[in-house]
Amino acid sequence: MSKRPLKVALLGCGVVGSEVARLMTTTADDLAARVGAPLELAGIAVRRPNRARDLPVDPALFTTDALSLATRPDVDVVIEVIGGIEPARTLLLAALANGASVVTANKALLAEDGATLHAAAEKHGADLYYEAAVAGAIPLLRPLRESLVGDKVKRVLGIVNGTTNFILDRMDSTGAGFADALDEATALGYAEADPTADIEGFDAAAKAAILAGLAFHTKVTAADVYREGITEVTAADVASAREMNSVVKLLAICELDPVGESVTARVHPAMLPRSHPLAGVREAYNAVFVESEAAGRLMFYGPGAGGAPTASAVLGDLVAVCRNKVNGGRAPAVTSYADLRVGGMGEARTRYHISLDVDDKAGVLAQVALVFADHEVSIQTVRQSGRGDDARLVIATHVATDAALAATVESLRALDTVRAVASVMRVEGE
Template sequence: MNTRPLKVAVLGCGVVGTKVVRLLHDRRSALADRMGAPVEIAGVAVRDLQRPRDLGIDPALLTNDPLELVKRDGIDIVVELLGGIEPARSLMVTAMERGASVVSANKAVVAEHGPVLHEIAARHGVDLLYEASVAAAIPLLRPLRDSLGGDDVTRVVGIVNGTTNYVLDRMTETGSGLDAALREAIERGYAEADPTADVEGTDAAAKAVILGSLAFHSWMSPTDVYREGITGVTAEDVADARACDCVVKLVAVLERTAAQDEFLVRVQPMMVPRTHPLAEVKGADNAVLIEAASAGRLLFRGAGAGGAPTAGAIVGDVVTAARRRLLGQHEPAVRTTVADRARAAGGLRGRYHLRVRVDGSATSLDDIVSALRRNEVRVGSVRRRRTAGPDTWVLVTEPCREADLLSAVDSLSALPSVGDVPRFLRILDSDGQEVVDGQGSTADR
């Protein structure tokens, strides 16, 4: 065993950071055996030095100056757990420029600056590892990058945000509205006090960028992801899904076109049939289904959030970085081609659940069906829901272009007696087969 200890600096000491420090300290003997050298915590950057912390380490190791910590001589690995873009990005760059490998769970900074960060890591011969940035404890990124590196991944479909999955699951179980389910999630620690990044889909979109970079060997911008959050999902949507033997989930979908030269990445609420593997993902769990030419369909499922699962994945990356450092190796350079062939959702074909509320008798079912047909949308099934107020027609379409469906919704909104704008949700087909046609472009977005 190498007798010189590997020095680890930890930036950030919230829920995850605290558990990382405890794991590094409490398991230092076992980790030394796995790494091939002792591990030493060189310092922990915190915001408040006066706050009591149960870390099990010498309080003198705490500092409120993360830049000074990163610049110390002899730091081997920097664990970045600050979140957000800055100062996390700048500190990661400084660490790598000074010869330290970086381990991070920061999906926002990796999604936004991944190509540049990988280039800096390669230039300085260090590692940049971020397994915990997507799906926490689930071993996902390394299998996607390494085990499937010789395969052609065609499609990735997943639930990658535990907060929204918990909220939608509670809405399904209790019939409550979004606000009540979200309050419960916050109270039980499944959501931050400000859950905007979760419910607006930006967290899932950042994770989709990272998945896409590994699945398709190209980077895109988070702005290339077609994104809808769950803020518009209602208890009525959830009830309609139940009537169709579906559940509502926030789903990330990444897929290539038939020509293999373009791809579409989107995050949006979908009705998932009970027969689909993602329908059974409960609570704050995550699951990702990968489809590849040779490997077929592979399902990765487990704890996608929480301090302990995330910390375990981070320490796993620390072990990997330490082993490579001792061997004089580092992560092979990741292709940093920036994709310019992202495609808008208008070019997608799929089935849709459509709800049209009619107040009065001026609009009939024939009028609704005719408006859909004029826009190349065919109806697969229909039922009428009578209430004390306006009647509601609930329709499921045959596969159609999303651009055509959007035009049909405009036509329906112009019909007499149609009050609210018709509500629609995409249906994730149980066989996982959705088709991208040749008509869409980023200008459609």
């Protein structure tokens, strides 16, 4: 192979970065054959260069000067797996300004300031790839970015956080409470020592912003995404879902409104019927359901995190970027040409499952039904069970705006005959 080696700078050498460095070294011949030129690690930026690492790379490659490495004139591609907003943003903008293409797994940065990165890539004629930022090894972003670019995506519905899916799956399969399921996830390495980003939905919200932006060709940031975590999901909620032949999942949902003028993006727990494809996604796996006008329904499934799966996505992007370098081409630009309005949660259309503890006396059901009618929310089913002086009403609604449904719940709380709103859960799927 006579073409000059393409030089790759690696920023970060944690769980994912170590696996990237390992695979680049151990599969060098295959990568060269696929790209059409050899790939060469130019350097690896780390905080502690003298730390012992079991990697088949020259220790002289390690450096603490990430900026100098990212802007070296001979570097063709910069891979960023540091995470966080800064210094990652500064480093990537400097690399792009220097003409280097970028591969990143940084969902937080892309969700906050992806538009700036895309603009810099366009200005300097470089590529920006980030398949590993959402759903680990699952090839999802490139199909949205390229394969479905001739179609009209209407909805993206997915499980994009493995930690929360593991916890909710354990609560469903064993009857465990949230705290016990979280302890098991931590012991098995599925949850971080500080699991806040996962269990409070921040991680999923960042991914939802990226998905919505690609699907609907509109600038969407993490701040635009409605977010609820799973810390308030109880064993009783999961048991109630089981009684309805449903499961509880933390879902990322990105939707185009019926007339195509606005989009909404939200992350929250929801009940899914067990017949829905996403209901069978177990353990720490991820899956995303895409609905488009021409292609119909597509599902992407696989491991959503971990060193090897995420490194697989990084290397896939690396090969694509390097092929473009070899052939003198560029990836299709990602634009927000549609510039649709991003609506709030109140505009989202969903269904509710509501459990009420009420006085067990005549006329209560009529009062409750009147509240739903006042807010123009249609009731789909009602189940009642007696409990001495009180009763439990379980109500499932038809589709309505979230604002109307939330207002209904607040009005129910104000009724003298309602002792408690025991639980409220959104319902998705058919």
